[in-house]
Amino acid sequence: MFIRSHPTGYAQFMKQNPKTVRMWMITCLLFNFGLATLENDRDFKMCGIWSHGNASRNLEYDLRTGCDIIEISANENTLSIRGSITAKCTRSSSIHLDSNPLQNQSNFCVFWDPLLDLLIVEVNGKNHILCERKGLQGSCCTDLSQDYQKKASLYGIVKGSFHGDIIWNDVMEIYTFKGGSINCKETFCDEASQKSRGANMIEEEVMKSNTIGRVDLPCAQGTVIEMKEGFKGLNLTLPAPPSVDPNMRASVYLPSCLKSTTKTKSKVVCTYYMEQKLFQGGPSNSTLLGGIVGLSVENETIKNLPEPVKIRFHHSALPSNYSKQCVSWDTRKDSEVNWRSEGCETVIISVTETECRCNHFAYVTVFKQVEQKATRHLEAPTFITAVGCALSLVSCVVLLYWLSKRRGKKDHSLLVHRGLVVATFFLCLCFSLTSTLANTGNETVCKITGTLLHYSLLSTLCWMTVEMFHTVLLVCCVFTSSLPPWVFYLAGFGIPAVLVCRLLSIGIIYGFRNIMASEDATGLYFICWMLDSDRSRLAHFIINIGLLAVVVSSGAVMLFFVATKIQNRPEWRKNRMAFLSIWGLTCLLGTTWSLFNFVLLTEATLSLFCIINSCQGCFLMLRYYTLEWKKKRCELSLDGGSTGSVTLQCRDGVFISE
The missing domain is CATH 2.60.220.50 (Chondroitinase Ac; Chain A, domain 3)
Known part of the structure; x- marks a missing residue:
């Protein structure tokens, strides 16, 4: 009041309190902006001032489905909304409005959202929902345009506006708006596609x-x-x-x-x-x-x-x-x-x-x-692996046939050899098929193949460990014949089965796994193996890497233990070459896998890894023939020499004292 009544005082106030004035102006702007953003933003918005009497007042409505007209009218005590513009809403009733005997005018607005089938009438700041949200509508009535108006003598609608534009300043009794039927969803999608944040617009409307x-x-x-x-x-x-x-x-x-x-x-x-x-x-x-x-x-x-x-x-x-x-x-x-x-x-x-x-x-x-970066060429390693696995499969079949013709009732060496050959055969077979089965795209088949490949790998590693312990028992303990055969089968086949079943019970572990391919290749390089997920990686490091560490470290420890145990025995001079050759080949089977897990894969190490591991069946055959050759020499030495007071026998090319 002071500022409005005294212009000179207003200027003086502005001069003396510039910061306060600026804050007051910013507050007013923010307030006005807030009012603007709080306004209902609908497809149809008709507002006006309802001039009425001081008696009781009502809001009457009669709404029908269809797409014709909406009529907004007012008299001394009734504001009326009638017409056929809704998609699903059919309602008619009367709402008693709060009346003030000293007030003869009320501000009102009518909002219509055809996409939501929502009709709201606001009277003196209070919303009255005449049609509630019925979901997103397909065919709807929209594009409401002015049609028929009728003037009133005393009571009615003053300063009627449509989307903020004044239609008539005079007192009007009736405003009518005519609509047209459209596909609301398609129109809404077209509008959203033209907005920078159209996706937000869609989700907000759905909400x-x-x-x-x-x-x-x-x-x-x-x-x-x-x-x-x-x-x-x-x-x-x-x-x-x-x-x-x-x-x-x-x-x-x-x-x-x-x-x-x-x-x-x-x-x-x-x-x-x-x-x-x-x-x-x-x-x-x-x-x-x-x-x-x-x-x-x-x-x-x-x-x-x-x-x-x-x-x-x-x-x-x-x-x-x-x-x-x-x-x-x-x-x-x-x-x-x-x-x-x-x-x-x-x-x-x-x-x-x-x-x-x-x-x-x-x-x-x-x-x-x-992929922009240079990738590793896999054509040569793939070919090497295929040839090596084929040779290993043939070697394992031949070796298994020869081992099955031999009989050893007291000596379990043949049993251990056969177990390792069978495990290696299935490992090479599964590895040969994994890439072919992966490219078929059958997820169930790939899960089964990945499971079998992992089982055969664990079984091979377990039989390698059994081979090493068996050799220790031959050299140092001389009581392997007292062990029942199921102990070896449990260690070689049973433990891997328990580990794989445990992984299957945890969740999705096996399936499609992609590997790095060459940048100019046209084919896909996928295998059926453990997935590239947190659970699979954890299982790989705990089980696969852990078992590899057991094979390599136990081989080295037992080799040192046996060497120190028998170096002073009389049969050591005859045994040491056979012993070292046997253990060297046995350790080779386990240590080659460490190339893939612990050594950086260059082109050379990748090729070396593929050659050595795909040819494990060939190495087993070489090992077997080495054992047979040493055993024959051992038997010839026993027949031609004298053992004195020490009784010797020959097992797997190793002198055993009894």
């Missing part, structure tokens, strides 16, 4: 629709989940257009940490976008591999989750010179909207499956891009 369950739009398909108290996580498969194979639909895992402890319930919208028209950008050398999954929670920004959200995409197999990467379109991060890889981990499940594990909510997809 407002009060729908629980599936939501279908021409540009997106989604599911609305309501998280209530006690929410413990959820796995769901997202809906997709009919053109998408049901087996190729994306799936989402929502962790329990999404549920806010401060709210009794909240909604999650999971949306699947088949096309990229709502999103722009991306690396220059990459293209979209599958659809896009959008995730949002009602009135919340989700980030830094302790347990990641998992989105699994199904897609076609890629050429070997392409790689896959999970990216997110996070429109809430900053003003610059683009695809980012931060916050999402890419996990390759199989040839046609990729899982994105993200610690925040955004729009997530998988990009395929040409």
Whole structure:
């Protein structure tokens, strides 16, 4: 009042308190901006001043489905809304309005949202919902335009406006607006595609629709989940257009940490976008591999989750010179909207499956891009492995036939040899088939093959360990004949079976596994093996690497122990060459695997690894012939010489004193 009544005082106040004045002006601007943003932004908005009497007042409405006209009228005590513009809402009633005997005018607005089938009348700041949200509508009545008006003498609508533009300043009794029927969902998708944040616009509208369950739009398909108290996580498969194979639909895992402890319930919208028209950008050398999954929670920004959200995409197999990467379109991060890889981990499940594990909510997809870095050539190692495995398979069959013709009732050496040959045969067989079966794309077959390959590998390593312990028993203890055969079978075949069954009970461990391919190759390089996941990596380091360490370290320890044990015995001079040759070959079988796990794979070490390990069957045959040759020499020495007071016998080419 002081400022308005005294201009000179106003100028003096401005001069003396510039900071206060600036703050007051900024506050006014923010207040006005807040009012603007709080306004209902609907397809139809008609406002005015209702001039009425001081008696009781009512809001009457009579609404029908169809697409004709909406009539807004007013008299001394009634504001009336009538017409046929709704998709599903059919309602008629009367609402008593609060009356003030000293007030003869009321501000009102009529808001109509055809997409949601929502009609609201606001009188003196209080909303009255005449038609509630019925979900997103297909065919709806919109584009309401002015039609017929009728003047009033005293009571009616003053300063009627349409979307803020004054229609008449005079008192009017009736305003009518005529509508047209359109496909609301298609129009809404077209509008969203022209916005920089069109995907946000879609999810916000879905959130407002009060729908629980599936939501279908021409540009997106989604599911609305309501998280209530006690929410413990959820796995769901997202809906997709009919053109998408049901087996190729994306799936989402929502962790329990999404549920806010401060709210009794909240909604999650999971949306699947088949096309990229709502999103722009991306690396220059990459293209979209599958659809896009959008995730949002009602009135919340989700980030830094302790347990990641998992989105699994199904897609076609890629050429070997392409790689896959999970990216997110996070429109809430900053003003610059683009695809980012931060916050999402890419996990390759199989040839046609990729899982994105993200610690925040955004729009997530998988990009395929040409691998720019130089890659390792696998054609030569693949050929070497195939030839070596073929030779090993033949060697194992021949060796198993020769061993089966020999009989040893008291000596278990043949039993141990046969066990190692059988395990090696199945290892070479499974490894020969794994790449071929992986490229068929059958997930079940690949899981079974990966399981058998892992079992045969563990069995081979266990039989190598049994071979070493058996040799120690021959040289030092001389009581192997007292051990029942099931002890050896349990160690060689039983322990690997227990370990593999335990891994199968934990969860998804085996399946498709991609390996590095050459940059100019046209084929795919996939194998059926342990997956590239946290559980599989942990199992690999604990079981595979652990068992390898046992084989290598126990071989070295026992070799040293036996050498110190018998070096002063009279038979040592005759035994040492055979002993060292036997143990050298035995240790070779285990130490070669360490090339792949502990040594940096260069071209030379990769080729050496392929040659030595694929030819293990050949090495077993060489070892067997070495043992036979030493045994014959040993027997000849016993026949031609005198043992004196010491009784000697020859087993596996080693002198044993009795």
